[in-house]
Amino acid sequence: MKTIERLDPRVRSCIRKRGFTSLSDAQKQAIPLILDGKNIVLIAPTGTGKTESAMFPVFDGLITLPAGGGFKAIYITPLRSLNRDILSRMQWWCGELGLTVGVRHGDTPMAERRKQALSPPDLLITTPETFQALFMGKRLRQHLAHVRYVIIDEIHELAGSKRGAQLAVGLERLHVYAGEFQRIGLSATVGNPGEIAGFLCGDRPCSVVQVPVAKQLDLSVQFVGDDFRHQIEVLKKYLQREGSTLVFVNTRVTAEALGHALFGHGNVEVHHGSLSKEVRIDAEERFKKGEIRTLICTSSMELGIDIGRVDHVIQFGSPREVARLVQRVGRAGHQLNTISRGTILATGFDDLLESLVIARKAGANEIEPVVLPRHAADVLANQVAAIAVEYGEIERSRIREICERTILFPDCDELLEKVCHQMEDHRLIRIDGSRIITTARARRYLAGNLSMIHDERKVPIFDIVSRRTVGTLDESFVVGWVHTGVVFITKGQLWRVLEIADGKLTVEPAKKAIGELPSWEGEQIPVPHSVAQEAGGIRRTRLLAEYRTEPDGLAFASAFFREMDKNRSLVPTDELITLENTEDGVVCNVCAGHKANEALGRVLSILLSARHGTTVGLELDAYRMLLRLPSSIRAADVRDLLLSLDPATMPGVLRLALKRTALFKWKLVQIAKKFGAIDPDADYEKISIQRLLDFFDNTVVQQEAYRELLSEYMDIDTAAAIVTLVRNGKINVALGPHSLIGAGGLLSSRDQIPPPTADSAVLATLKRRLSQDDVILACMNCRDWKSRTVVSRVDEHPQCPKCGARLVAALKPYEEEQYAVVKKQRKNVEERATTQRLLRNANIVLSSGKKAVIALSARGVGPEVASRILGTLADGDAFYREILKAERVFVQTHRYWA
Template sequence: MFARAVKEYSKEEVLEVLHPAVAEWFDSNFPSLSPPQRLAIVPISEGKNVLISSPTGTGKTLTAFLSIISEIIRMGETGELDDSVYAIYVSPLRALNNDIYRNLEVPLREIRERNPGIPEIRHSVRTGDTTPSEKSKQLRKPPHILITTPETLSIILTAPKFREKLKSVRWVIVDEIHSLVENKRGSHLSLSLERLRYLTGRDFVRIGLSATINPLEEVARFLVGYENGRPRDCVIVETNWAKALDLALLSPVDDLVNTPSDLVSSKMYELISELVRMHRTTLIFTNTRSGTERVVFHLKKIMEPIEIDEAIAAHHSSLSRQVRGDVEERLKRGELRAIVSSTSLELGIDIGYIDLVVQIGSPKSVTRALQRVGRAGHKLHEVSKGRFIVVDRDDAVEVAVMLREAMRGRLDKVHIPMKPLDVLAQHIVGMAVERKWDVREAFDLVRSAYPFRDLSWEEFESVLKYLAGDYVQLESRKVYGKIWYDASEGKFGRRGKYIRAIYAANVGTIPDEVDAKVYTTDGKLVGSLEEEFLERLLPGDRFVLGGRVYEFVSARGLKVKVRPAYDQKPTVPSWFSEMLPLSYELAIEIGKFRELSFRMLDREEDEELVRMIMEMSNANENAARAIYTYLKQQYLYLKSLGLRVEEMPSNRVIMIESYVDDAGRTHQVTHSLFGRRVNDALSRALAYLAGSRLRRNLGISVMDTGFSVIYPRGVEPVARIDELTEYDLRELLKRAVEKTELLRRRFRHVAARGLMILRNYKGYDISVNKQQISAQNLLKVVSEIDEFPLLKEAYREIMEDYMDIRGAQEVLEGIKSGEIRVLDVGKLDVPTPFAHGIILEGLSDLIFMEDKMSALRRFQKEIEKILRE
């Protein structure tokens, strides 16, 4: 079934399986083999499915293509090479596709120049950016190697003429597979691959490429799919040991609470600027787009004028494609000393030479940390160097444990969405566009895709019935059948001549979001703002976009006019980016670290604890002392309450405490260190249970380290986390979210993916505002329909993808079995140090950031006073 590649082939053995012309080119350009080349080229040449997990810069992509190029040349020499597609390369990024096109041009051109008699291998890119004339050209002379995206692949599978050119496909490469499997783009691609398999009538070689991912066996199942209920065979190549790592945890000060905020900030930017000066090119990651803009702005202020301006740039998804492309090109040319990004540069586009990655704050998972650091030292024998800067105590603990796990080679587990019915609905329409289907044959095809392997017949048929227009209640809302379905005959097919165009114009899983285009007064596009932020702007307001300050002039619809404000003081926009959640596995490890630390403190091994922190995460003394002080204060405060070390909050002890704030509200804090997705599920269920008893809505504050349920003035807590063990958590959560904006927004996304709401009709884009209004009207209707598939999917997406109901159920099972203890220490005059962040998060609607830090310092002084007494 699955085999780990252990045999390392010599260069001579590898060259022997390649076509002589390819072998000669490869031998003259690469004096030695990289680890994935030693392990993977021969299995690929033998026609085996291969999943390669290897750090950035180890030659994964070339490994995948060498055997393919060799075999296509051999086919040309034997007269088997037709005007057809033989290899498909799929990646999630158009920019990466363009890079691959350019990178393939070199070997294909040089091999032909050295061997004029060999056949030409055509390769081209096909994405949403491809012009109609280029598509016509590809139909006349199809590329032998097609470079595309998941969405475009699903469209060309229904293209009447071009799909015929896909019947010859023998290889499919899925690059950056780690960025696809965890979302619905991956689910979508898995079905496209099975439809392609059906079209070709035989298996093709599947090659998956990933920098860091775990568990590899599950990702392999996703890549190769199922045949007759069993996973297809796959060879797993893992060479994550191939690149040396140089990781360190840094804090600009040793006291992250009592040091004034402006001093912490200035020390942080001094530290960053020092790191930038010490390196040729530094890539700086933040966790939000607003953070990206803030860092660029402050770095330009602090560094010498000769070093700044054009030498530092921002890169994030709200900037226009043209601006991003310009930044990438300047980076490749070595013109930038520093580039600041949120998530947009995590994936493998060629951005030139980077010798240092700086991460500000916690990236929330070991896998993401390694993916980001892997952008430094791109070549095989270079060290991937990363520096993690923290200015928050919880972040400091997180990153310390994260770097220890990274250096141990332990990665977070991937979460793959299972049975997304909106994606299924989209593909059923796509299949119906192709031809008339036997229902059971189509059901078997769908279940061959890993995410749908457990799909029930009832679920499959419910989607068919929805698409066939069986729910007459929807016709009054202009939702009509897109297929016909004859249950007695067991057949389905397309309905209406416009369905093909509707499908092609609405394919994809990425939801539309409202944004406003920002132009200068002379018409230059500089980026975009979210509509909610735009509503707050008044003429004369200044904000940062693309690392530059602009003054708001006017807005008409969703078009904003601005003028450059140069060095005037800005108001940084609130980008409403969703914060990255801490992974469940890493949260458990942090809980274990807490438990070990408390035991060391109980044995008075204080200095040993500081040394352990420094050694396990290569932390500077500032960071180690900040972590130690945080843990020590929590320990001493709880000891002052008479608690034993065995009762300190960890992964095995959930502690509850209550605190009344200045407004008289009671914060019932639950220290549940299981990550935000788990805590989101637990907090909403608990707040709903308590709220239903009180017959009023309660507030919640959710963090990775715990949550609080916030009761109104004069109202005492009426429920605890251990009471949830007596209820059906899924049912509680369903009731908790059914009236929320979260459900309304997610239902719009699901309805658009499931073609219930169209994003484009007959060439006209339908605004997100109209989509949202339609979704709200439809939600009322489908809520009255038992087990309606798209509403069912919206709830599944919220509970399983947005939240982590499985992890939450594991926690409740642990409580029920006694493996996890629940300890309630009652109402405290001063909250424990671990509770400070959770409580202040719950006050964020009432206080500004400066006041928040003042409140934190006030808590700290009260704790210190108690400990002195």
Template sequence: MTLPACIINWFDVRGWRVRRHQLEMLEAAGAGEHALLVADTGAGKTLAGFLPTLAEFAGDNPPGDGLHTLYVSPLKALAHDVQRNLLTPINEIGLKVRVETRSGDTPSDRKARQRAKPPHVLLTTPESLSLLLSYPEAATMFAGLKRVIIDEVHAFATGKRGDLLALSLARMQALSPGLRRIALSATVADPDEFRAWLAPDGAADAVRLVVGEPGAEPEVTILNPEDQRVPWGGHAAAWAVPQLYDEIRRNKTTLVFTNTRFLAEYIFQLMWDINEDKLPIGIHHGSLSKEARRKVEGAMARGELRALICTASLDLGVDWGDIDLVVQMGAPKGSSRLLQRIGRANHRLDCASRALLVPGNRFEFLEAFAAQEAVEQGQRDGEDFRPGGLDVLAQHVMACACAGPFEETALLAEVRSAQPYRWIDEVQWKRVLEFVATGGYSLRAYDRFKRIVRDRQGTWRLAHPEQAARHRLNAGIIIDAEMLEVRFRNGRSLGKVEESFGATLSPGDTIRFAGMDLEVEGVRDMELVVRAAKTPGQIPSYGGARMPLTTHLAERVRGLLVDRAGWARFPDDVREWLEVQDWRSRLPGPGDLLAESFPHAGRHYTVYYTFEGWNANQSLGMLITRRMNERGMQPLGFVANDYSLAVWGMKPVDDPAPLLSPDILAHEFVDWVLESHLLRRAFREVAVISGLVERQHPGKRKTGKQVTFSTDLIYDVLRKYEPDHLLIEAAWADARARMTDVGRLGDLLDRSASQLVHVKLDRVTPLAVPVLVMIGRERLPDGAVDDELLLEAESLSAAAMRVG
């Protein structure tokens, strides 16, 4: 395939040249190949993905009506941004191409029109695509589809959203056998794994790997305190707000990333408190209303904001070229994630992106330093692929039934062509079909669980036509906590807060949300009604999953701890912290699992330096305290962060080795998960995803309490009468992989036999202070601890740093 002259001229007018990787993507399309493009941010990846489509519409025989190209992104904001940027070359070249978006924010009348008369190019998300495929018109709509472009593929391919998209790709490939798949990313650690995920039938060799031209090296610096020390603990990095404000004043546009919605609101308010120049500063996160998000996105695109405080809602691919500085508040948690965020600055290949890292505490300083080095060396990290979820497969089967009757053997072949589900055999397949048809053996007597039936010819179809509407109301993969809409009395929506947070509020209470102080008037019909307030209030907390510290970054931090010659690069207080630790005890290097035991305030503490992330450390704390209790060691509690776990009790731990033996996963782990709410919570999520429990009925949505009651009731029945039920199996998979990170925990316990180093001390050590200052605050929202509260840690830090 060659590039038409009108497109070449368009590049020339803009002073651009066609990049090598863009031409190679055009070549792959001409050869009828699937392709994965891995290129730096600003390399024109999205344009490279669309270039074959633009070339076909600019050719002598342009495609006619009908859906030609489908673009899938992980974020609604990214789809809308791509629409804006894609329309520029289309309009300037003069191509007759209709481009539209489709997401949860799209009006229902437009969705209906798109099914009847689809645009040439449709921009959507995995969830909206799955719903679109559930309509009978899908077979006609997708029959002529030539190309699907998956942007930022690393962001969701390894999770349940990737499972759903892989199944949708398999469905579209069956409807349009000539379909070609394209995936784009700047931060793929193992391209071959992603090529296998992208390819039909998992054949990685069937996907051409295109590596982009290298761009300018990013400029990454770490912000050091001007007149104070790096804090011992806390994650908010509130100490840096005055310096950050100075950076905003010095730059044209600054994008400030935080790791949680709470922190976005918190930092935004701190910034406004010192905004003497009245600079236009905005906020953006996933819980704000669509109108609020669109408004701030438009303002950024027009260059009207000096700074925007945001979360992962703007991580991926948003092209605002005038951003000259990206700030990461708190630890980055991974080099790929950091690189992705850095790329939002100077979104051009030949222009270096500038980024500033702001650590919240001393361990986060080391993590920021490790991430800075990884970015400089081009190192990538990411999550591992795992088998596709059975709950997602059940949802997909129901979507297929909504589109029309299916034959089970043909659909199984289609499902197994998706890489995450190549492991599904006929036995598992029949279990899935039986579940969708009846709910499973223990629930088959209840008509409400009968969703599909098999006719005499063996074809599966909906048990009743109304099942299609029920499926479309409830389908989805992202299971957030139940939310309350925050509205003014006139109906204007500001966004959403979690129902559990809203339940703590009474009329007259004040909250700080969407950058405003609001007084609660009352709660009605899943809405929190508010009015403007003059007094500041509490910031809503959200129970979202914590970003895990990647294994790659954890190993780099370990390396920094024992690289004594390299400590000279650190601020004085961080260097002193490590030097006193080295003198008093020892440092946990890459080959060590260090455990320190010491008395403090009448109790006995043991701190385990695992570097395995919060989930694994939290799980280990539960298991160790259970084992200590069984052995009469009188444990009193534990607290964990990404780097370490502190356990305390009335009796000293003379030898931690028996507490860390790998058999703890065979015995205590199973008992703990069964007795705790972990499996129950995991079951709640898979029950909703699989469609067994519905959150929404026409005109009414269940409250979180109602959903919990329903799922708990079913869970208790299945645990008692059918413990091998499909959803119990799916819940166990989630509890092991996501909630407890049992893979990293198992690796840690396996290493403990050969790597454990136990040091007994007479007092607390410097390295232990960051986790010990969390005691008593672990129930607070992540990031809620203002650094000023850490004054309570003075006695700990004084004891730790005393060398006499």
């Protein structure tokens, strides 16, 4: 019997009415298994009808169930925007089949929630977090007893995170009410389907249907170099082609930079997570309608939101991961039996080799495995609190049974006991013998912690030179690292903190700093070890012709290698680590990927610090580490240390030393919030890090911080394996001069154009900003004329057009109201002082002309400070340096003024 003939006639009728003329391979393989009641993970390319593969047989089952009673199917997606998209697609089917459908997430109005509680829809579309909330309402819990199907869309997006661990426990909590229900997972990109099946079903049987993505991909890599103007010109040529294009970038900053550069091109919009929901929806709808032909986007458009036809996908810079490329390019040709065409625009040497490797791996269906977060203690704490609220009181053994039915918490009795005692310390539960009893605080805790996503505030970075917000830092980075005077790196630039107040950092550009430099590239996508290692293999063999690229890429790589050879530079590869002395320290070139380099770099920096009694800074990417060291420690010292490392001791070294790092403090704050020890909205300015470190020493909170850092933020196992290969002589270590490869990539993200940090660039920004500042010119002679203008338009010697006098004050816009005082015949003491200050101002302008107007327009510069600046007789850049110095003093001291 044909697959379609097994479906109920009513479902078949809808399929025909909807215009389906044939089924895809994914649908032909998945539908019979679901009709047979099997649990299933379906892995198939975007556009092959995965949603329909799941829902055709689910509809078949739903229309045979009695009407009313409760939720019968729950469809879970990672994003609210996907919920919205799935709802619009499901409404037609459910309407035709006499079924009801509803959506429920954080933005669902209260009236709709009450309606669902009283009359639940047959099909509920929701997010993992709102799924958790269903267990908190008595009536909603009753509706869960009728669930027969749970569909998890984009399952790869959840399985590798703590959101997924929370969801896995949630499915087992649902099992208590509903008994066995059918589980269906959908994804385009999974490298380890067996483990994902375990994530979805625990130890239950689960079928895997995998439709290879490679045969539907047409990938190419084009080298465009690092000149931004040339990159834009190449992009424009692509965008002039027929059809619609998605341009994917790796960071929001790059999305905005490209959007700005292409704004004049017309019909281009930007789409990323920092934009409001309304702006994103508007961009999606306009793209779908064909009103715009290009959408520049980040991972916000990776998942399967329906935006209509996409003819071509451009990836600006390496996508860093195979799964990410497959997911993104899969958006093109989002229809059955169409080829998805994608082009990677490579911007440099590392970028080119990495892109070639990722494109090859995508074509061979070599997708990275999803790493499951096992034994996550903060997830367990969250679920203990949730189960305690759900039942009021419950035996701890029953909680253990629920959690151990997942593959993420096997044999968790010891961990559960530690977690429960920690929670009792925070008054989230009471322990009475073997029973766990909820508290009033637990319900309040859950209201703020339904999600395992760390809900961090973004702290604005305000540059006093340009008087603009130049970026943001995650709150916990500020908690762990930032204090007045510290220099940090973000967006490839050095900044010095002048003030932390009112929820923002006020900074100035810094030239150079000695010692450890914290850096923050919060959106950085880590390059896996396997990709970096193969890129190192290309460096060793230089066989680029085996990879699919165009002549420009081959020519550039060949010229790059010739330049390395001409300079007698060693080329670091998958079998050679090179160490290079630089002015700032030692560059270690290791083709190991971000996470392994993070672990190895930290071990090296920790041991160097202990051995030499000095602070060691660390910056890294997938191919190199810069150890910022005093000039007395050179590459030979680092080599000796690397050769003497014992891989068996590396995890212990890292664990002991991490405790002193900002990274550990950052993670500890996040974990403590999820344990209910810190309120979710606690003010970072008032958190005492040292007290936290002492309070959580040797607790399960500290253990979870270590577990997450060592398993998710760095790869200590791979780092130790590299050291073992070094000891066995399979990876050589050599010293060499500072090379093009060693200098590449550090202090800036590859997919951004780092802003200049030179003194001249800082002063140019200050000059431009001051010239554009508003100024009020007011005559202090006739006291009957004032005019608002900008500093750049002020004459060299301002003059009153009414009386011809040059006794003209230059006021900041907020000082304008002070001018009204000078006309008064009778003045109080304060008003007389104001008049004297304006006269002093005017006398300075009289003697120094426009130069005085420029000084007086600066922040915090009044007549006294302006007089001092002008008294230095500084000209040109020296004059502006004096202004910058005065602004800095004002920022650092103004909060102490009376």
